[in-house]
Amino acid sequence: MADETRERVKRVASEIGFRPNALARGLLSKRSFTIGLLTNDTYGRFTLPLMAGVSDALVDHGVSVFLCAIEDDPALGQIHVDAMLDKQVDGIIATGKRVDRRLPVDLSNLSVPVVYAFTEGDQESVTFRSDDAQGATLATEWLMKCGRRRLLHITGPEQFFSVRERANAFCKVAGESEPVMFGAWSESWGHEAVEKTWSREDDKPDGIFCGNDQIARGVIDALRERGVRVPQEVSVVGFDNWEIVADQTRPPLTTVDMELKELGRQAGLTVLALAEGRQVEPGVRKLPCRLVVRQSCGADESP
Amino acid sequence: MADETRERVKRVASEIGFRPNALARGLLSKRSFTIGLLTNDTYGRFTLPLMAGVSDALVDHGVSVFLCAIEDDPALGQIHVDAMLDKQVDGIIATGKRVDRRLPVDLSNLSVPVVYAFTEGDQESVTFRSDDAQGATLATEWLMKCGRRRLLHITGPEQFFSVRERANAFCKVAGESEPVMFGAWSESWGHEAVEKTWSREDDKPDGIFCGNDQIARGVIDALRERGVRVPQEVSVVGFDNWEIVADQTRPPLTTVDMELKELGRQAGLTVLALAEGRQVEPGVRKLPCRLVVRQSCGADESP
DNA sequence: CTGAAAGCGCTTACAG
DNA sequence: CTGAAAGCGCTTACAG
Numbered sequence: 187m188a189d190e191t192r193e194r195v196k197r198v199a200s201e202i203g204f205r206p207n208a209l210a211r212g213l214l215s216k217r218s219f220t221i222g223l224l225t226n227d228t229y230g231r232f233t234l235p236l237m238a239g240v241s242d243a244l245v246d247h248g249v250s251v252f253l254c255a256i257e258d259d260p261a262l263g264q265i266h267v268d269a270m271l272d273k274q275v276d277g278i279i280a281t282g283k284r285v286d287r288r289l290p291v292d293l294s295n296l297s298v299p300v301v302y303a304f305t306e307g308d309q310e311s312v313t314f315r316s317d318d319a320q321g322a323t324l325a326t327e328w329l330m331k332c333g334r335r336r337l338l339h340i341t342g343p344e345q346f347f348s349v350r351e352r353a354n355a356f357c358k359v360a361g362e363s364e365p366v367m368f369g370a371w372s373e374s375w376g377h378e379a380v381e382k383t384w385s386r387e388d389d390k391p392d393g394i395f396c397g398n399d400q401i402a403r404g405v406i407d408a409l410r411e412r413g414v415r416v417p418q419e420v421s422v423v424g425f426d427n428w429e430i431v432a433d434q435t436r437p438p439l440t441t442v443d444m445e446l447k448e449l450g451r452q453a454g455l456t457v458l459a460l461a462e463g464r465q466v467e468p469g470v471r472k473l474p475c476r477l478v479v480r481q482s483c484g485a486d487e488s489p
Numbered sequence: 490m491a492d493e494t495r496e497r498v499k500r501v502a503s504e505i506g507f508r509p510n511a512l513a514r515g516l517l518s519k520r521s522f523t524i525g526l527l528t529n530d531t532y533g534r535f536t537l538p539l540m541a542g543v544s545d546a547l548v549d550h551g552v553s554v555f556l557c558a559i560e561d562d563p564a565l566g567q568i569h570v571d572a573m574l575d576k577q578v579d580g581i582i583a584t585g586k587r588v589d590r591r592l593p594v595d596l597s598n599l600s601v602p603v604v605y606a607f608t609e610g611d612q613e614s615v616t617f618r619s620d621d622a623q624g625a626t627l628a629t630e631w632l633m634k635c636g637r638r639r640l641l642h643i644t645g646p647e648q649f650f651s652v653r654e655r656a657n658a659f660c661k662v663a664g665e666s667e668p669v670m671f672g673a674w675s676e677s678w679g680h681e682a683v684e685k686t687w688s689r690e691d692d693k694p695d696g697i698f699c700g701n702d703q704i705a706r707g708v709i710d711a712l713r714e715r716g717v718r719v720p721q722e723v724s725v726v727g728f729d730n731w732e733i734v735a736d737q738t739r740p741p742l743t744t745v746d747m748e749l750k751e752l753g754r755q756a757g758l759t760v761l762a763l764a765e766g767r768q769v770e771p772g773v774r775k776l777p778c779r780l781v782v783r784q785s786c787g788a789d790e791s792p
Numbered sequence: 793c794t795g796a797a798a799g800c801g802c803t804t805a806c807a808g
Numbered sequence: 809c810t811g812a813a814a815g816c817g818c819t820t821a822c823a824g
Contacts, residue, residue: 208575209515210801213816218512220576222553228541229733234533238558245565250525250572253556255541262548269553272511273523373737400737407710430532434676434703513817516800 212274221457222252222270222278224263226289230255231428232304232446236281239450247458249276256291263291271296277457280305285315286347299460303453312460313470314453316444318348321475322355325395325423325442330359332421332483334393337364340379340405341397344368349397352425356395371397376404384412392420393483399424399431399441406435406482417484427478437481449473515577524760525555525573525581527566529592533558534731535607535749539584542753550761552579559594566594574599580760583608588618589650602763606756615763616773617756619747621651624778625658628698628726628745633662635724635786637696640667643682643708644700647671652700655728659698674700679707687715695723696786702727702734702744709738709785720787730781740784752776 212218223240225233233255241251252275254266270278277298280289282305293300294308302313329337337360342349353366367382369375376396384390396402402424409416416422416437424432424441432439452473459466515521526543528536536558544554555578557569573581580601583592585608596603597611610616632640640663645652656669670685672678679699687693699705705727709719719725719740727735727744735742755776762769 205571205575207516207577207801209512209521209577210816211803212512213510213516213801213818214803216816218576220555223556228537230533230537234531234537234558237556238531241556241558245568245572248572248575250555250557250569250576252523252553253526253540253544254553255537255544265548266553268508269548269551272508272551273521273553274510274512400733411714430703510817513800514819516802516817517819519800 216274217276217461218274219248220250220252220273220275221454221461222254222266222275223281224254224256224266224278224289224291224293225281226256226258226305227281227283228255228257232283233281235446236303236450236453239447239452240279240454241450242447243451243454244458249454249458256289258290260290263289267291267293267296271298276461277301279303279453279457280307281453282306284346284348285313299457301453301457301460303449310468312456312466312468314449314456315470315472316446316449317472317474318351319355320472321425321442321444322352322395323359324475324477325425326356326359328440328477328479328483329393329395329421329423332393332417334421336389336391337393337395338383338391339364339366339395339397340376340401341366341368342371342401352397365391369401371400373400373404373407376401376406377408378404380405380408380412384414390420393422394420395423395425397425399426399428399435399439402439402441402482403431403435406437406439410436417482421483423477423483432478432480435482440480440483441478443476443478445473445476519577520579520764521577522551523553523555523576523578524757524764525557525569525578526584527557527559527569527581527592527594527596528584529559529561529566529608530584530586531558531560535586536584538749539606539753539756542750542755543582543757544753545750546754546757547761552757552761559592561593563593566592570594570596570599574601579764580604582606582756582760583610584756585609587649587651588616602760604756604760604763606752613771615759615769615771617752617759618773618775619749619752620775620777621654622658623775624728624745624747625655625698626662627778627780628728629659629662631743631780631782631786632696632698632724632726635696635720637724639692639694640664640696640698641686641694642667642669642698642700643679643704644669644671645674645704655700668694672704674703676703676707676710679704679709680711681707683708683711683715687717693723696725697723698726698728700728702729702731702738702742705742705744705785706734706738709740709742713739720785724786726780726786735781735783738785743783743786744781746779746781748776748779 227233256263278300281303307313339356427441427443530536559566584606605616642659727742730746
């Protein structure tokens with residue numbers, strides 16, 4: 187075949203938009219260039235940033251992502267897993283809302299690699315999660331850097347592993363005697379906690395670290411309604427950097443970002459590595475959080 | 490082959506968990522039982538409920554969904570579209586945030602059917618969107634049913650088609666002389682609009698229809714801070730039924746739900762029909778909205 | 793009714 | 809280096 191012919195073939199191929207059939211290719215190569223993302227997070231607050239990272243990392247490798255939202259339905263979960271296996275996914279990323287809960291479907295002993303993120307995985311597999319202790323340390327130290335000494339931690343339900351991790355780190359930095367209030371993941375719990383605290387006689391806190399941004403929003407609103415100025419009198423830090431909330435609090439919220447997109451990116455690259463037969467050290471990987479400084483602590487230098 | 494043998498084959502097949510390779514099957518049938526969902530909605534507030542509907546409708550047909558978030562990047566969009574076509578998707582659902590904007594990628598003349606949702610599509614294709622006028626009518630009529638007569642509409646930027654549709658419907662029901670305030674999709678615009686209105690001398694409104702739930706949240710907070718009681722003195726209705734916002738306003742927000750999941754379901758069934766070669770009438774399909782009654786209007790009967 | 797062959801669109805290994 | 813053949817895992821149409 188002359189060079190000229192080869193060139194012409196290539197040219198014509200691209201002119202008529204020839205694209206090889208990935209199904210046929212997959213049949214030979216035993217690779218579908220497809221992975222599945224399984225999640226029980228219906229609302230998508232965690233899943234979407236994570237998914238964006240996964241997709242971002244894998245699109246360059248020609249890998250596409252099946253998204254399967256299975257809520258907490260084991261039957262639905264099984265159907266989706268079977269559908270993915272039938273389609274010969276190269277791997278599965280299982281994501282959840284709680285690191286101390288399993289998805290309602292058994293993913294051990296599958297023929298494809300599974301990587302876990304924000305959900306409890308198997309002993310022999312890789313699990314990604316944020317470093318809650320480090321994130322909480324960042325937040326608490328920031329309050330202290332802002333000159334706050336009487337600290338309070340208002341957070342979610344104590345049963346959550348992440349809640350305990352964050353609370354422990356808070357106590358380690360702020361001092362064991364500093365109070366922690368466990369409650370719900372809601373604005374109204376933020377309100378209630380402020381009411382309780384300010385209706386007592388003793389010293390009021392001058393720095394509050396909240397377990398998530400919704401609680402922080404409730405806290406800031408409650409303080410404003412009591413006439414307590416944020417950040418002049420009390421500094422507030424949140425957790426999640428859920429921008430739609432953090433940007434709209436008055437003042438905008440300084441908060442901890444779990445770097446979900448980066449976490450997704452790493453999870454994606456890890457399934458890919460496993461799918462290609464590369465060796466990956468099993469175990470839990472904790473990724474560092476980042477403090478996002480807005481105006482709710484009164485300092486505007488960066489951390 | 491004896492019946493007994495046939496039975497044994499089937500039994501063993503299911504025992505060892507035999508599952509046919511969908512790639513090989515797809516090669517013959519020219520169907521991959523796969524569709525692509527393209528979106529430029531990074532945050533996922535619209536995409537996820539819609540995706541849930543698509544997936545819900547198609548999982549029974551053995552169809553899995555590739556999710557591709559392309560932001561507003563034409564190059565990224567093209568890469569994702571090419572990847573989906575290589576993988577022989579049976580069809581594509583293109584979704585966006587605005588019915589009067591196109592995605593940054595050209596989907597006409599593809600070899601597979603395309604269905605649009607909340608984004609501008611081609612003349613010959615099917616496009617789904619919510620019936621903004623009907624939703625706004627529902628909201629405005631509800632305010633009137635609650636006995637409100639001095640109505641105000643605080644909404645988003647006038648350039649949005651949906652904003653104009655809702656505003657026109659509001660005027661049709663409330664009367665042409667009732668005021669409409671165009672602004673931004675934010676809580677702070679809700680605040681600002683209340684400040685402006687209450688600082689004037691003339692009659693104050695007793696019913697406010699907001700263009701989305703975030704504006705409504707700002708409006709309700711601003712009214713509370715002015716000492717105006719909701720719903721005793723003023724009724725407020727939102728739009729979107731974004732539960733995380735609507736449930737946490739004080740009082741909880743009566744609002745219009747666009748039924749995104751149902752819309753997703755129909756979009757899913759429509760691409761499937763087209764993929765199977767069935768004839769589908771092209772054009773725009775407007776799906777009805779539903780009023781969700783909470784406590785911000787003061788009436789607790791259902792609509 | 794049963795069983796072998798052809799073929800879907802590629803890639804890989806091999807013969808010329 | 810070039811070109812034809814074999815084969816990935818199925819299904820469909822056809823011969824026995």
